Amino acid sequence: MALFSSQVVHSAPFYDQLEAVQLDDAHFDAMGRVEAVGDIDRKVVCLRPMRKGLPEISAESLGEQVRVHLYGHGGSGWTLLWGSVDKAVTLFEEKAREHEFNDQVPITVIGAGCMGKAVALSLYHAGYRSIRIIAEQDSRIASLNSTGYLAMVSLATENETEKKEAEQLAIETLKGYQRVDSGTHPIINEGVHLIDVYSGLGKEGEEGPLETYTGIEPFAEAGLLPKPEKGVVEFSTGVSYPMQKFRTYFMDTAVIMAAFDRELRTRNIPVIHKTVDSLDDIKTNVVFNCSGLGAGKLNHDDRVYPNMGLLLDLAHQPLNKLDYIIYTRYQPPGAPKRSSPVDKADIYFMPRGGGLLGATFIDHNDGSDTALNEALFTRILRENRQFFGYPINPH
Known part of the structure; x- marks a missing residue:
């Protein structure tokens, strides 16, 4: 020995x-x-x-359209998943009240990784019924290659304040996985264990x-x-x-992504394979920008890098x-x-x-x-x- x-x-x-x-x-x-x-x-x-600093989680109004940005999580997308999605949906709902959107407001989610699919299902759980996902492809994506390790690694926070904000997103995500593990999560209940x-x-x-x-x-x-x-x-x-x-x-990222796909089909949320070159090309009232590395280009954000x-x-x-x-x-x-x-x-x-x-x-x-x-x-x-x-x- x-x-x-x-x-x-x-x-x-x-x-x-x-x-x-x-x-x-x-x-x-x-x-x-x-x-x-x-x-x-x-x-x-x-x-x-990756995104220098914190992941971008924000909402803005451009005329009658609301754009929500949810990207830049580096290799910690699964670690920050539920905390980030909940924050993005909360920011959207604040804007939805301002715009007086109802539950039939058309919503486009760009990106079919864990963020895009989880946000689409979370919006459905919140009562919204006109949702579609647009993505270049969803079979060879970072979310499937990810190792599925809940840990605060592979982020680019620059100071203690940013680190604490990221940790809070991770803590909320941990609570989400505890619900998945116990069978009480509203969206999925498989693929997670200690x-x-x-x-x-x-x-x-x-x-x-x-x-x-x-x-x-x-x-x-x-x-x-x-x-x-x-x-x-x-x-x-x-x-x-x-x-x-x-x-x-x-x-188990493959198991969870397969569960997301089943839930999307059950709720008739389509995944449309299409390349989006500009957010201006999307005409629905609501756009969620969850397209990973491509999200930086769509939002003209030079802090995003591979x-x-x-x-x-x-x-x-x-x-x-x-x-x-x-x-x-x-x-x-x-x-x-x-x-x-x-x-x-x-x-x-x-x-x-x-x-x-x-x-x-x-x-x-x-x-x-x-x-x-x-x-x-x-x-x-x-x-x-x-x-x-x-x-x-x-x-």
């Missing part, structure tokens, strides 16, 4: 024995690139719709998993989720590490034994020390889909640098193989 940091240093109220992610059949080709065969199902490049999250305890300069900001801390400090415990994790491969264990909600993420979707995993999350910085044994920011994870496993490894956080990157992408895919696989206790260079 290998242990990269002393057990003596850390108290161990838990000793968790976990199945390791299966990476025996994960390979590099002759050029050192990850091959999408065996345990690797596919390599995914995804772009998060899960263990493991992160490192090591200090800078040590090898193995290092102390990491997980994004769960604000919820734990507010007493809404359990405070972390310190202990030891041993994987089925024999490697063992001192780690912290948090609890948070895991959202943050690239890379994921390795897995295959052949014993998911019934992998109901946990790893989110930790990691210093591979014998590798040069790196000076990455403390809030960026190097080992990132989620049980979403068939299981996945990732994710990178590369600001102002549109994913077009294929050489960089391949280098990062290689690093993801190599370091996850080391972390979970496999040989470094299988061929």
Whole structure:
């Protein structure tokens, strides 16, 4: 059994024995690139719709039309979902009273990600009956690639006030997921459950998993989720590490999006595949701008930019034994020390889909640098193989 940091240093109220992610059949080709065969199902490049500062949640009147903006959540769209949607709908209803709109007022929602679909269903629940969604497409979108990890990460807040505002949206979202989990949410009641999250305890300069900001801390400090415990994790491969264990909600994004789609069909809310080049092209009385990266262009907002993420979707995993999350910085044994920011994870496993490894956080990157992408895919696989206790260079 290998242990990269002393057990003596850390108290161990838990000793968790976990199945390791299966990476025996994960390979590099002759050029050192990850091959999408065996345990690797596919390599995914995804772009998060970041916005410098807070996400844009606002409402404005332009003559007889009301425009509501709901975008710029970065990689925290699912973490801020219900709080953001409730705020946007509240702002709209204030404008609706000013304009004396009735429940048949025509509403167009632009964007078919989690924000767009959740806001359409929330409007229906509030009594509005003339709703449509317009989106370029809704099958290969960021909301489906998202890992579904309820945590305050991948935002671009610039000061403590903005951070607190984002945390309040996240707290309201947590309450929403608690209702989903308990079966009492008015829109959906599946795809969400509590899960263990493991992160490192090591200090800078040590090898193995290092102390990491997980994004769960604000919820734990507010007493809404359990405070972390310190202990030891041993994987089925024999490697063992001192780690912290948090609890948070895991959202199976594919399950939830499928549930949204069923609810939309039941309520006869159409999703129209069409490109919107300008908000001026939409003539309905109400427009919700929820189109992710495209929302910045539609609203002439230069604070919106892409943050690239890379994921390795897995295959052949014993998911019934992998109901946990790893989110930790990691210093591979014998590798040069790196000076990455403390809030960026190097080992990132989620049980979403068939299981996945990732994710990178590369600001102002549109994913077009294929050489960089391949280098990062290689690093993801190599370091996850080391972390979970496999040989470094299988061929």
